[in-house]
Amino acid sequence: xxxxxxxxxxxxxxxxxxxxxxxxxxxxxxxxxxxxxxxxxxxxxxxxxxxxxxxxxxxxxxxxxxxxxxxxxxxxxxxxxxxxxxxxxxxxxxxxxxxxxxxxxxxxxxxxxxxxxxxxxxxxxxxxxxxxxxxxxxxxxxxxxxxxxxxxxxxxxxxxxxxxxxxxxxxxxxxxxxxxxxxxxxxxxxxxxx
Numbered sequence: 001x002x003x004x005x006x007x008x009x010x011x012x013x014x015x016x017x018x019x020x021x022x023x024x025x026x027x028x029x030x031x032x033x034x035x036x037x038x039x040x041x042x043x044x045x046x047x048x049x050x051x052x053x054x055x056x057x058x059x060x061x062x063x064x065x066x067x068x069x070x071x072x073x074x075x076x077x078x079x080x081x082x083x084x085x086x087x088x089x090x091x092x093x094x095x096x097x098x099x100x101x102x103x104x105x106x107x108x109x110x111x112x113x114x115x116x117x118x119x120x121x122x123x124x125x126x127x128x129x130x131x132x133x134x135x136x137x138x139x140x141x142x143x144x145x146x147x148x149x150x151x152x153x154x155x156x157x158x159x160x161x162x163x164x165x166x167x168x169x170x171x172x173x174x175x176x177x178x179x180x181x182x183x184x185x186x187x188x189x190x191x192x193x194x
Contacts, residue, residue: 005067107143134187142179
């Protein structure tokens with residue numbers, strides 16, 4: 001796909017319709033800056049918007065992707081299929097974000113607990129509290145590492161690669177192991193430093 005060509009095609013369609021970037025953005029519930037980035041070829045429209053863009057300009061999705069008009073019109077079946085694909089992609093994104101939020105809250109809660117122990121010197125009462133502090137710090141570090149793996153897309157790339165199916169299965173174990181190792185390292189560091 002040629003992003004510049006697609007961007008030029010979208011700009012041409014918008015001008016043919018006689019609307020501004022802001023008006024187009026308003027119809028698609030996006031920002032004018034997003035439309036500008038599409039037209040310059042810096043970004044591509046999200047898959048969930050392709051059907052709406054096609055409807056707005058009276059073109060087909062393949063025409064948008066190819067960056068030129070064809071004579072055929074998109075039938076309703078194609079539109080419905082694309083909407084289902086967009087819905088599926090949105091549900092996948094929601095699942096990912098839910099996981100990231102849960103991991104983030106666990107990490108934040110652990111960090112706050114550890115900082116509370118440090119601030120009030122609770123870890124100095126006895127070794128049990130020192131262990132709790134180490135576990136809390138380790139959990140927060142492990143949660144951060146896991147969130148980085150999720151948000152950078154590393155886990156998704158590995159999961160979607162056919163050659164890496166075994167690695168993807170291993171990552172289901174590796175992420176909790178990262179947290180466990182972080183907990184152990186922080187626990188050891190806490191015990192050895194006291």
